[in-house]
Amino acid sequence: MKKILLVFLILNTFQYLIAQNNFVSEVINPLKDKPLLFEKVFVHINKQNYSFDDTIWFKAYVVDNENSFSSYTTLLYVNLLNDEGEIVTSRNVLINKGVGVNQIRLKGNLETGNYFIQAYTNYMRNFGEKNYFLQKIKIEGDIIKRKKRKKKKIFSIELFPESGVITENSLNTVGVLVQSNNRDNNYYGEIVDSKGRKVAELKDRIKTISKATFLCKPKHSYYVKVYINDTILRKKIEVRKKNKTSLRYLRNKDSIEFIVYKDSNKLNNYRLFFQQMNKSLNHYFELSKNSSSNNIKVNKNIFQPGVNTVTLFENNKPILERKFFIYDNPSSLEIKKIREDTDSITYKLKLKNSKNKGISANLSMSVLLENEKKVIVNNNIKNAFLLSPYLRKLKHESFYFLKNSEKALDYLLLVQKMNYENLKEMISKTNPRSNFNFELGFNLHGTVSPVLANELILLSNEDVLMDKVSLRGQKKFNFKRLLVYKGDTLKISFLKNEDVLVPKKIIIDSVKSNINSDNVIFLNTENDCFIRENHLRFDSNNINLDTVVIKGKKRSVRSKEKKELIKKYKSIVKDIGKYFPLKIDKKDRENQLSLMFYLFREEGVVLKRWKNVENYLSVGVNKEAILLIDGKRMTSDDLLGISLKVNDIKDIAVQPIGRGNIIVQVFTTENYKNNVIEEFITVIIKDGYDREEKYMVSGLNLFDTNEIQEIDWKPILETNSSGEVLIKIKKNKIFDKKNITFLVEGISNQGYLISEKIITN
Template sequence: MPQEKVYLHVDRSYYASGETIWFKSYLTIGPFHEPSLLSQTVYVELVNSDGEIIQNLKLYSPDGFASGQFDLPDSLSSGSYLIRAYTNWMRNFDESYFFHRQINIWNNESSEDVAVHQGDIDVQFFPEGGDLVNGVLSKVAFKATGPDGLGKVVKGKILDGENVIAEFESNRLGMGAFAIIPQNGKQYKAKIEGLNQDIPLPKSKDTGIVMTVTNSPRSEDVIIKIQTSDNLEKGTIFLLAQTRGLICASSSVDLSEKIMYAKIPKKEFPSGIAQITALDKEGNPLAERLVFIDHQDHINLTISTEKYIYAPRDSVRVNIQAKNKEGLPVLANLSLSVFDSDQVIENENKENIKSNLLISSELKGHIESPGYYFNPNNPDREEALDFLMMTQGWRRFQIKVLLKAESKETVYRAEKGLTIKGKLTDNRNEKPADAGLVSYLSLFPFTDSKTVKASSNGEFEINDLVYFDSTKVILEGKSKNGRIPVSLHVEQFYQSPVIKYLWTSSYHPSVDKKNSFVSKSIERQNIEKAYNFDDSDIALEGVEVQGKKIIERYSGPRIYGEGSVKMKVAGNPALENLEHPLDLVKGRVAGVMVWGNGQVWKVLIRGIGSINSGTDPLIMLDDIPIAIENLYTIPVMEIESYTVWKGPDTAIFGARGSNGVIGFYTKKGIPERPIDPVKKEILAPKGYHIEREFYSPKYHFKDLNDPKPDRRITLFWEPYIQTDSLGNASVMFYNHDVETVVQMEIEGISISGNPAYSKFEYTINK
């Protein structure tokens, strides 16, 4: 059961509506985080705070790497959004294994973020190893969180009745620890300063063991101390130490003494979280402790530029060198984000690829400021990391289940490509075409053909296909004897896993910085409208076209007028090959928000008020109202055009149009070519996402006086940087016009799975 992980490097942490989110996908597998060759499809979704998927992409990842982008509609409302990524294989495990990252998106026309409810602070206590045992000295860790899911600084006392037996105080992340020797028959409670509540400590056991682990960064060994209660039956227990499923050490411990010690050399473990478990002879866990092993074997990145101060529109060459712990060059796959740090203020303790692979992807629940534990500017980071190990538990391996060979069978296959499912039916009676054949043909990006046999109920499934958005693929259906006309019915929609993620208060700058960010975003949009930036246009000589004028058939509304916005679909392959009719509207009509997948879709037309307290607009097909959930039955290939009514234009509909109207108009009156009843081109499900190259202007000498202002936030994004045999790589880009401090962030992994993360700054000054 190898474990895959997905990590996304995102170009920054917050955006304005109408901008683009650029990202790079790193797909790893196994205990050493090597690039995964098991799955080749990565699903990436953009989710709003109501848990609704508003955009979803499929990335082709044949070697563990892929990149893409989300183009945000200008009508997207302000709020906290979630980027989720996973593979089909990862669905065999818990959703908490998926990659999750919250980002903020702001719209100048939207209201401020809703304040988090200020309720009681939640404090939990975690005895080291698992249990308190009467008469045995134990360390107890604790974690205090607020309603926003973030750690809260607390102070308090441990009481035995009215007697104070211990005091405690948390660090800035709400975690800490204290020592206690519980006694039989006593119930202890914690009293938190400033709170009107007493919190009971976990009850202690009369019999058992207490496992204490010392993991000093200055020691080469992990020291394990086993203490037993006086009445514990003597015998032998076993210690098992593993990291990400890799067994690193095991031994037996004789309980003839009340206190026993064992040590494990740290060199036995790879870097990351080690799980040390004490088990009885039947394999039942008695105590468990997590420790973090850090061999400092991540990739060391050296970033340099020719100077530290540049002029606006200067060219900048960035030289990158990757070396391992021993100073030897490393082959690494990297991605680079360069942004204006005055416009984007990043949290210095945010997650990066190192903290994700080694910590966040291994522990339960939300990890606040995961970069804190690797930031050398935090002197208490090693102690804080040990508190984290004691409080947030383990979820990957259940030793008892694995020892009894009760691990579940896999339900979801590892995908080497896309899947087309459907049904083959007899044209004469619509019954399943038993044992019929279905063939697939695609010519891009390479010629590929496959044939499968339909089941007794006519169902078929073609796996591991590689084709991209807007690529034409051909499906051919045949009956068993090849003489009976058949029809192909293809499932168009992918059913995403249920979203269980719990939102927390995500990091964002002050209100003043936020307002400045949004106003500058509006300034950039106005610049885009005022200037023509496409300098690739070439003026051609005039040509004279002679022919006969064709009167186009009217394909719009017959009853309700021209509407506010009208768009022709027929004849535009980029539109005709979309999956759902509402995909035609999404991101193409200002003020109209569309999100959803499968049969579940939502539409919100901004600026429209409802008299019925609803928000759903009126949907029409050829001027006849239709339920939005029935739109999926209309092939986009059959739509000639669509029209949107909003604002005053909806008056003709009366109360029915109070939330706006969208009308779709099909191709009528156009004679269709006779089609072979056995062969027919079928619209395939959505293909792989086609990544777009990041646009970065090139300011050569003649362009330095270009009057168009350059106010970019992300100055440069390069998802594919490969170091050579000497560990070297370089990229070049041009500055914008703003005097500011520019920040670079580089992330990536080596071919052996070691993570890399580094930052660098330079200044733009006239």
């Protein structure tokens, strides 16, 4: 008998070890196989209501799974979308060590209405558009949008059993989401059986969500009954009769408790597995086979701050899931006025942790003046990094981070469904393959012909080497990871034995990042979410960001060109306002077209000789043209010796004078004036980073009592080791008897998230 018992124990142990090894090889290892870094974005905007000619100032934060600044991505795409999901304008934002500052200047012809700030990196596309940052704003446009007809009220009830199922002979908790045309409604509700008897009441309604706990008896049907205005809604609760397994979650002070109810007659293997997005914990919990109820207590410290997920596996198959929230380390922020001068007020900002010690942090601050309206924030950095990337999109995101909002947040997590049906689908969604790379700057692609040397170099306008590529006999080239801005001009040349050779012909295919942007973005109107120091080169290990000031050149309308012409040459030519500029084509510069041929082709100017005595320029029929180069009029002798090429010319301007005669002003380059020959071809960057502009404080209107007014925007604030930083606000008499609101967002050096709204008099 003892031998039989020993054999039985050995077999059981052997089977347990096999099952355990299978779980590791079939579940844990595939989920943890080369997990992708999970990037998240938050964009702190200076306010949420704008006029049609306003500027949206913003600071972007890009972090990884653990809310540390991302050291990989250097390019963030920020779009302004209308309420149809169409791109109104876009910005390419430079991200340095996880942060970037920029702006969106609003232009006319905008309709009044709701718009959205959308932001994402190329790498974030691996996890789908649902993880993009999205922020609703309102713009008072110069076109009044026609009001849509009021839709007929359509009520909806969604039921969310805790862990996904309602089981018989056990206590079940069900979350109830009640909406009308996606709007909040006050309602009362209860759970009734098939005979209409109330078995539980929907309690603690928060926004659109409430919940109830009831005992589900066998052979009984149950319904959720909701009373909303003058409407009664009723929905049947689906009960899983065959599988009696359920999962409940309880929050304690220092631990998380999970209660699993299952059929004790089944000798299946049950395990609890924890993860946050695609970051899996290093251990799991094996449940007792012989017990129908298993209580598992887990210390909170093993989890990541934010939304975590527990999945119940039955024989390596995911069957139930529950999301729960772990709060990050608390911090407190104080703002005190320390000095008031004639034109400004100085405040001291102090950031402390729970032990009252100062915190070093990277912050941004919006300063607003409250009139009759109160400053309401519908998004913040905690929501963007701890909540929204892990959940289905719902309204009132920042509401869940107000004081005493733990219950509301748990309700929100209660109504999250498991988004996969089997292990294979779970693995593919949890740990997707990498199809989109990190982006380090922009690439400059092109073709050069003929190939005069093996090496092609790229220079800034200050002749500092930016990059060098080896052609190896090929005509195509690619300069990679460049920090270039729209409108920059760069120089390309061959390098041969320390000598430079000017290329004969260069065609620039593109200046772009590695992203292949989708043009179509769909708007899901049900939940307001969109579904779909040395130089200018990036290094994968180090990023040098001392920007070389490069003069930009952009095509513009004639009026703007004329204004620029006047501004540049009014000190040389007194009546420059009477001239209009001529355009020199890029191909003419590349082909080094002569000035005289250019004037003949564009204006019909011909060199003639009068009675074999002197030379002059003729235009049209017996009309005269006068030519000046850098302010000097060309004489008869000068005209014969002109060998100027258009690639040595900066600008050409023409002034018509009486009866068809004209004056031509030619302004040469500095290199031509100094007799310097440049052996390169200049290219103009049409796509690159958008430059950050200097913030300009908006003027305050004493008589504006309806809108929240902007006082200041401070995107770059860094507290010292004591957690302090001084800020100065320009003074205005409108401040009297009004509240100033400071909206502060940021991240500490320890990874704490800071989001504070402080109101002072």
